[in-house]
Amino acid sequence: MTPRIPIIHGITERGDGREELDLEFSNGERRLYRRQRARGNGAVVMVAISEPGVVLLTREYACGLHRYELGLPRGRIDDGETPLQAANRELKEEVGFGARRLQVLRTLSLVPSYMDHVTHLVLAQDLYPERLPGDEPEQLEVLPWRLDALDQLMLRDECSEGRALAALFIAREWLARNPDGITDV
Amino acid sequence: MTPRIPIIHGITERGDGREELDLEFSNGERRLYRRQRARGNGAVVMVAISEPGVVLLTREYACGLHRYELGLPRGRIDDGETPLQAANRELKEEVGFGARRLQVLRTLSLVPSYMDHVTHLVLAQDLYPERLPGDEPEQLEVLPWRLDALDQLMLRDECSEGRALAALFIAREWLARNPDGITDV
Numbered sequence: 291m292t293p294r295i296p297i298i299h300g301i302t303e304r305g306d307g308r309e310e311l312d313l314e315f316s317n318g319e320r321r322l323y324r325r326q327r328a329r330g331n332g333a334v335v336m337v338a339i340s341e342p343g344v345v346l347l348t349r350e351y352a353c354g355l356h357r358y359e360l361g362l363p364r365g366r367i368d369d370g371e372t373p374l375q376a377a378n379r380e381l382k383e384e385v386g387f388g389a390r391r392l393q394v395l396r397t398l399s400l401v402p403s404y405m406d407h408v409t410h411l412v413l414a415q416d417l418y419p420e421r422l423p424g425d426e427p428e429q430l431e432v433l434p435w436r437l438d439a440l441d442q443l444m445l446r447d448e449c450s451e452g453r454a455l456a457a458l459f460i461a462r463e464w465l466a467r468n469p470d471g472i473t474d475v
Numbered sequence: 476m477t478p479r480i481p482i483i484h485g486i487t488e489r490g491d492g493r494e495e496l497d498l499e500f501s502n503g504e505r506r507l508y509r510r511q512r513a514r515g516n517g518a519v520v521m522v523a524i525s526e527p528g529v530v531l532l533t534r535e536y537a538c539g540l541h542r543y544e545l546g547l548p549r550g551r552i553d554d555g556e557t558p559l560q561a562a563n564r565e566l567k568e569e570v571g572f573g574a575r576r577l578q579v580l581r582t583l584s585l586v587p588s589y590m591d592h593v594t595h596l597v598l599a600q601d602l603y604p605e606r607l608p609g610d611e612p613e614q615l616e617v618l619p620w621r622l623d624a625l626d627q628l629m630l631r632d633e634c635s636e637g638r639a640l641a642a643l644f645i646a647r648e649w650l651a652r653n654p655d656g657i658t659d660v
Contacts, residue, residue, distance in 0.1 A: 291616070292534055292543050292616060293536075293543075293613060293616075295536070295541070295542065295543070296536055298541070306491075311538060313538070313612075315536070315612045315613050316613070317612070317613050319612035319613060321612050323538040324538075325538045325539045326539070349477055350588070351478075351480070351481055351500070352584075352587035352588045353496060353498070353508040353509075353510045353588055353589065354510045354511070354584070354586060354587045354588055354589045354590040354591045354592075355584060355587045355591055356480070356483070357480065358477050358478075358480070359584075359587045359588070361587075395630070396629075396630050396632075396635075397632075397635065398635055398636070398637040398640070399537075399539070399540060399544075399635040399636050399637070400585065400586065400636075400637065401539060401585065401636070401638075402537035402539050402540045402544045402546075402635060402636055403535070403537045403538055403539055403544070404538065404539045405539040406539045406540055407539075409637070427498075427500045427502070427504035427506050428478060428500050428501070428502050428504060431476070431477060431478075440648070441648050441652065444581075444644075444645045444648060444649075445580070445581050445645070445649075447581075447582075450581075450582065450583055450584040450587060451583070451584050451585075451586070451587055451637075452583040452584070452585065452594070452636075452637040452638030452639075452640075452641040452642070453586075453637030453638070453641075454637075455583070455637075455641035455644070455645065456637040456638070456640035456641040456644070457637070459629075459640070459641070459644035459645075460629045460630070460640065460644075463625070463626050463629060464629075464630075467626065
């Protein structure tokens with residue numbers, strides 16, 4: 291049985307979105323926990339289906355690891371945007387396609403034990419060519435990949451992001467169970 | 476074709492592991508990028524197989540989201556530990572089992588565009604009961620879950636961590652292709 295949620299006896303701001311929580315667990319244990327609050331409106335990651343069974347991957351410079359990373363188009367939600375609007379804008383900026391059908395399949399967390407950052411996993415179908423200028427320093431390489439070949443992607447060093455790998459498998463599983471795809475927006 | 480990796484013209488330390496990189500992309504674009512260097516030795520996340528086709532999930536308080544999260548046992552690698560030693564220790568602390576067979580399937584990144592944090596995905600098989608005292612404020616709930624029922628897990632709000640969901644799907648796919656499992660350590 292899941293215990294009762296801990297009681298927060300106090301929250302101390304530590305600057306830059308960092309907080310220290312004074313917690314009491316249901317068994318009486320008292321602990322100080324730290325967490326990082328996210329700035330902004332969250333993020334979107336897109337599984338864009340270019341033809342049945344094929345997803346569009348991007349290859350983009352990843353500064354954290356200082357190498358090119360094979361992954362999914364994604365981006366931040368701007369002020370005033372819905373997740374679906376952000377997803378469609380980012381698709382146009384990063385892969386040069388808009389989508390007529392978009393749906394949030396679920397929200398993914400990054401490090402739930404420490405951060406409250408959320409990413410909306412958006413399935414995009416019925417694509418059409420449209421490019422918007424983005425803020426990328428170079429145009430991203432776009433690579434179609436068959437969803438039935440994720441096993442050949444999942445162990446590649448250059449495709450390492452947990453969130454992207456989860457999104458690919460979830461979308462494949464969802465599409466297998468919902469063959470008619472998503473409804474019109 | 477993947478462009479040549481950007482040239483780093485300079486790195487400025489901003490404190491707390493934050494860095495600013497002066498980058499020149501292969502097309503001549505010059506940009507300042509920020510990144511966060513990880514402290515410590517990285518992390519491990521474990522897919523522990525308790526019987527054929529069954530993985531052990533944990534339900535643990537997640538401070539970032541202030542709720543209980545259904546996920547995988549995981550933890551930090553201590554100084555002097557290998558990833559497999561850390562995995563086995565954390566399994567004993569968090570789920571009350573050691574493993575006779577452990578293997579790193581791959582390394583996952585968190586946010587490769589911004590962080591250099593890495594998590595080793597460890598498959599653990601041939602479990603035996605052994606509990607070590609951990610630093611958790613309460614004993615974690617352990618929940619066996621069938622790998623062929625990931626579709627019933629992947630959309631649950633309480634199971635939200637991209638890294639854990641990716642690890643589950645990757646391990647399932649790997650086990651389907653390697654039915655004899657991993658070799659002895």
